Amino acid sequence: MPNHNLVVIAAMARKGGSGKTTLSRALISAAVAAKRRVLLIDTDSTGVLGTWHRRADANGLGSPLLRSATAESVTAVDRTIEQVYEEDLADFVFIDTAGVGAEWSDSIAVLADHIVTPVMLSTSDLDVGAQTADWFEKLRSRVDDPDSLPRHHVVLNMVDPKTTRADAALIQAAVARFPLIETVMLRRNAYKEMDEKGLLHAIALQKQADPNPLMRPHVRHVVEAIEEATDILNNILEK
Ligand SMILES: Nc1ncnc2c1ncn2[C@@H]1O[C@H](COP(=O)(O)OP(=O)(O)OP(=O)(O)O)[C@@H](O)[C@H]1O
Numbered sequence: 001m002p003n004h005n006l007v008v009i010a011a012m013a014r015k016g017g018s019g020k021t022t023l024s025r026a027l028i029s030a031a032v033a034a035k036r037r038v039l040l041i042d043t044d045s046t047g048v049l050g051t052w053h054r055r056a057d058a059n060g061l062g063s064p065l066l067r068s069a070t071a072e073s074v075t076a077v078d079r080t081i082e083q084v085y086e087e088d089l090a091d092f093v094f095i096d097t098a099g100v101g102a103e104w105s106d107s108i109a110v111l112a113d114h115i116v117t118p119v120m121l122s123t124s125d126l127d128v129g130a131q132t133a134d135w136f137e138k139l140r141s142r143v144d145d146p147d148s149l150p151r152h153h154v155v156l157n158m159v160d161p162k163t164t165r166a167d168a169a170l171i172q173a174a175v176a177r178f179p180l181i182e183t184v185m186l187r188r189n190a191y192k193e194m195d196e197k198g199l200l201h202a203i204a205l206q207k208q209a210d211p212n213p214l215m216r217p218h219v220r221h222v223v224e225a226i227e228e229a230t231d232i233l234n235n236i237l238e239k
């Protein structure tokens with residue numbers, strides 16, 4: 001039976017290093033923590049996301065709910081999504097894209113239900129974020145049926161836990177400019193740890209079981225990251 005509830009989410013941004021891979025992994029962690037089946041498709045030719053998945057499994061910090069595939073062309077991505085849909089192989093497909101790959105962008109975009117763009121909180125990053133939002137608006141005007149296009153969401157990333165007055169002004173500007181997700185991604189060591197080790201909830205469980213009681217307070221930081229990612233995922237799905 002086809003999975004009519006399959007949700008395809010693609011992380012896309014015009015700017016490299018804005019947090020696409022981090023956001024993808026955080027959302028994947030949130031989905032798996034909610035016991036959903038996830039397929040991640042890495043279209044980044046460096047294959048970082050797939051490598052991360054193997055590392056997570058090797059560390060015992062993966063999940064049987066998570067599988068990954070690499071796709072070197074739009075056709076391959078399309079075929080993979082089609083198969084997942086037809087055979088009900090997952091609840092979510094996450095597509096991580098490479099920094100630039102602009103020619104791919106339009107073709108990948110139309111395959112997704114949601115596009116998420118992480119934008120770091122700085123004046124120049126907001127400007128580049130605006131280019132991504134403009135690209136999406138232009139795409140609307142170029143397709144026959146704009147209603148069939150995915151929804152576009154912007155997530156502010158690397159927000160300092162202690163918001164300064166300048167940050168607050170930038171956040172205000174972002175609210176006015178972008179289809180912004182209410183929950184922002186804070187700059188967190190837990191995301192760095194996720195990058196090194198694997199899925200957030202698996203890391204939390206491992207810390208909880210640590211025989212060294214000094215490690216246990218760190219569980220809270222990881223749980224907070226899962227909550228943040230879960231909020232972002234729910235926000236995306238609501239719109
Ligand atoms: N919220 C965050 N907290 C802490 N570190 C972060 C956060 N977001 C991103 N980083 C770090 O910033 C760096 C760049 O992030 P990431 O690799 O996710 O960006 P990207 O958009 O996928 O980059 P590329 O365009 O090269 O694929 C990484 O080292 C990542 O660990």
Ligand SMILES: [Mg+2]
Pocket residue numbers: 020021022044048096097098099
């Ligand atoms: Mg990346």
